[in-house]
Amino acid sequence: MNPAPQRTLVIGFGNPGRLDDGLGPAAAAALEADPPAGVTVESDYQLTVEDAHAVAGHDVTVFVDADAAGPEPFGWSRVAPRTATGFSSHGVEPADVVGLARDLFGSRAGAYLLGIRGYRFDGFGETLSPPARRNLDAAVAFLRHALESRVFPDATDGAAALTETGG
Amino acid sequence: MSTKQTLKRVVIDPVTRVEGHGKVSLLLDDKNVVRQARMHIVEFRGFERFILGRPYWEVPVTVQRLCGICPVSHHLAAAKAMDLIVGADTLPPTAEKMRRLMHYGQMLQSHALHFFHLVSPDLLFGFDADPAIRNVIGVARKFPDLAVQGVMLRKYGQEIIKATAGKKIHGTGAIPGGINKNLSVAERDAFLKDVDRMMDWSRGALKVAKDYTVEHLETLAPFGSFDSNHLSLIREDGAMDLYHGNLRAINAGGDTIFDQVDYQDYTDYIAEEVRPWSYMKFPFIKSLGPENGWYRVGPLARVNTCDFIDTPEAEAARQEFMALTGNKPNNITMAYHWARMIELLHSMEKIVALLNDPDLQGTDLVAKGDRREEAVGLIEAPRGTLFHHYKVNADDQVVMCNLIVSTTNNNEPMNRAVAGVARDYLSGNEVTEPLLNHIEVAIRAYDPCLSCATHAMGRMPLVVELFGADGALLDRRVKE
Numbered sequence: 001m002n003p004a005p006q007r008t009l010v011i012g013f014g015n016p017g018r019l020d021d022g023l024g025p026a027a028a029a030a031l032e033a034d035p036p037a038g039v040t041v042e043s044d045y046q047l048t049v050e051d052a053h054a055v056a057g058h059d060v061t062v063f064v065d066a067d068a069a070g071p072e073p074f075g076w077s078r079v080a081p082r083t084a085t086g087f088s089s090h091g092v093e094p095a096d097v098v099g100l101a102r103d104l105f106g107s108r109a110g111a112y113l114l115g116i117r118g119y120r121f122d123g124f125g126e127t128l129s130p131p132a133r134r135n136l137d138a139a140v141a142f143l144r145h146a147l148e149s150r151v152f153p154d155a156t157d158g159a160a161a162l163t164e165t166g167g
Numbered sequence: 168m169s170t171k172q173t174l175k176r177v178v179i180d181p182v183t184r185v186e187g188h189g190k191v192s193l194l195l196d197d198k199n200v201v202r203q204a205r206m207h208i209v210e211f212r213g214f215e216r217f218i219l220g221r222p223y224w225e226v227p228v229t230v231q232r233l234c235g236i237c238p239v240s241h242h243l244a245a246a247k248a249m250d251l252i253v254g255a256d257t258l259p260p261t262a263e264k265m266r267r268l269m270h271y272g273q274m275l276q277s278h279a280l281h282f283f284h285l286v287s288p289d290l291l292f293g294f295d296a297d298p299a300i301r302n303v304i305g306v307a308r309k310f311p312d313l314a315v316q317g318v319m320l321r322k323y324g325q326e327i328i329k330a331t332a333g334k335k336i337h338g339t340g341a342i343p344g345g346i347n348k349n350l351s352v353a354e355r356d357a358f359l360k361d362v363d364r365m366m367d368w369s370r371g372a373l374k375v376a377k378d379y380t381v382e383h384l385e386t387l388a389p390f391g392s393f394d395s396n397h398l399s400l401i402r403e404d405g406a407m408d409l410y411h412g413n414l415r416a417i418n419a420g421g422d423t424i425f426d427q428v429d430y431q432d433y434t435d436y437i438a439e440e441v442r443p444w445s446y447m448k449f450p451f452i453k454s455l456g457p458e459n460g461w462y463r464v465g466p467l468a469r470v471n472t473c474d475f476i477d478t479p480e481a482e483a484a485r486q487e488f489m490a491l492t493g494n495k496p497n498n499i500t501m502a503y504h505w506a507r508m509i510e511l512l513h514s515m516e517k518i519v520a521l522l523n524d525p526d527l528q529g530t531d532l533v534a535k536g537d538r539r540e541e542a543v544g545l546i547e548a549p550r551g552t553l554f555h556h557y558k559v560n561a562d563d564q565v566v567m568c569n570l571i572v573s574t575t576n577n578n579e580p581m582n583r584a585v586a587g588v589a590r591d592y593l594s595g596n597e598v599t600e601p602l603l604n605h606i607e608v609a610i611r612a613y614d615p616c617l618s619c620a621t622h623a624m625g626r627m628p629l630v631v632e633l634f635g636a637d638g639a640l641l642d643r644r645v646k647e
């Protein structure tokens with residue numbers, strides 16, 4: 001466990017028009033309604049290279065994304081900077097952004113990934129599937145607790161985290 | 168020639184470092200000569216149905232869900248169509264200029280991202296360089312200033328979008344008949360503070376693209392190149408206009424096919440061919456038919472079709488560009504990058520002019536007129552001409568939607584570019600790393616947005632498949 005820093009950035013990303021792909025922005029919207037102190041909330045369709053600049057301007061960043069195959073209701077892990085090959089502007093991953101923040105702006109900020117398990121991605125629609133909605137609620141509760149208590153685990157799956165936080 | 172030779176199909180999926188993901192299949196004969204190249208697009212075809220039944224005023228917001236890469240282009244094209252639905256044939260100056268500022272911001276950030284982070288590794292390290300170095304991280308390490316400039320130009324464009332359109336994921340700036348806000352003096356001054364730096368970096372990017380093209384012309388000129396028609400919007404006086412105008416099409420030699428066509432009548436001039444192997448249609452100029460009527464769109468086409476550019480530095484750059492081909496259309500595929508950087512500089516010049524225009528602080532934001540049932544909105548998106556066509560019933564619901572996105576307009580040219588490069592660089596009967604690299608370089612010239620698919624974790628594997636003549640899968644490799 002590490003004490004939480006002062007400036008925290010939460011980026012929820014995904015396409016709200018693509019069913020459960022909208023889990024990241026939905027989490028951002030839920031937090032944005034009542035953001036914890038010292039927390040900046042952003043949302044976007046996808047991560048892009050300029051997010052590296054924003055990451056470098058904070059002490060810690062939490063990326064929130066839909067996860068097509070991860071643990072239920074969510075997974076949480078530390079993000080290490082990556083020197084990626086095959087870097088694309090469409091599929092920029094959190095590790096790539098953190099790597100760019102380090103390489104371009106000298107950032108040493110911490111980063112975590114909250115992957116919320118989703119189930120339906122192959123169509124258009126602005127609603128989350130019912131199980132994804134339940135996973136979202138659990139993930140947001142966990143994230144809010146972490147942001148408010150300023151304590152971030154290095155890694156956990158959602159079920160264990162909820163037990164720890166009493167969620 | 169008999170088609171019953173021994174054929175092998177090599178499938179490359181997806182193409183990396185293009186936006187979205189796609190798949191390339193090469194059909195070989197028993198002499199390992201490429202007989203056919205097909206670029207498959209992973210594209211959902213449901214959006215035009217998804218939009219049906221929605222009230223027209225929601226459309227400029229909803230269409231942004233089409234694509235996480237270019238939501239602003241869809242936002243503006245839909246808004247332009249809905250202007251006509253509400254009878255707003257002419258917008259108040261503040262509304263049109265705010266939209267133009269939004270659009271030039273989009274052009275700036277999109278072109279900057281493409282050039283600095285997708286293309287510059289190819290140009291700075293060479294097509295054949297080790298992919299472990301030939302990427303944006305390699306650029307960041309060897310040319311850190313250039314990499315930072317790319318990020319900051321992109322960020323500047325995104326900030327302009329935020330100031331004009333609203334939130335990144337839910338832009339609501341353009342509304343039917345106008346805009347929902349002006350630009351405050353504080354916002355204007357914040358942008359003006361950085362314009363000199365952004366202009367310098369835009370000039371620098373143009374120089375890199377131009378110098379590279381000129382220095383490597385012998386290699387680049389034949390690379391995936393072919394004669395083609397070109398199509399774009401054009402202003403009434405023949406100037407490049409990325410936001411609004413009429414349609415102009417020219418052939419490879421520069422002769423006019425049609426000119427100053429009102430895009431409300433586009434269906435009289437453009438048709439879409441369906442081919443059984445692709446979800447994506449193949450647009451063509453009706454008068455020339457599908458065989459000869461395909462065309463290119465985007466930066467190369469726009470620089471070729473216009474008579475001049477109405478900003479001084481971009482116009483000087485255009486003249487240099489056109490001089491390379493004796494003031495005839497440039498049909499070199501790799502010249503897209505140079506043309507794209509001319510547009511980057513043009514967009515920045517336009518941004519500076521707009522920021523100094525007091526109309527942006529005006530308060531007359533919306534126009535109205537007599538309601539219509541059908542309208543078309545066109546815009547020159549970063550990747551090319553974008554068509555939005557709607558019908559709206561008396562209950563204000565959308566009852567018909569047809570979209571021709573920029574990448575669809577470039578469908579046939581991209582297939583031809585891939586085929587040409589594959590013929591030139593295929594050696595033996597395997598997909599070598601150099602072949603893959605060269606195919607990717609050819610596709611990237613078009614800056615395609617291949618998919619509006621979801622990107623969620625675990626859903627973007629790289630798959631390489633090899634099929635025999637009988638269709639059996641011979642080999643398959645997956646790279647996560």
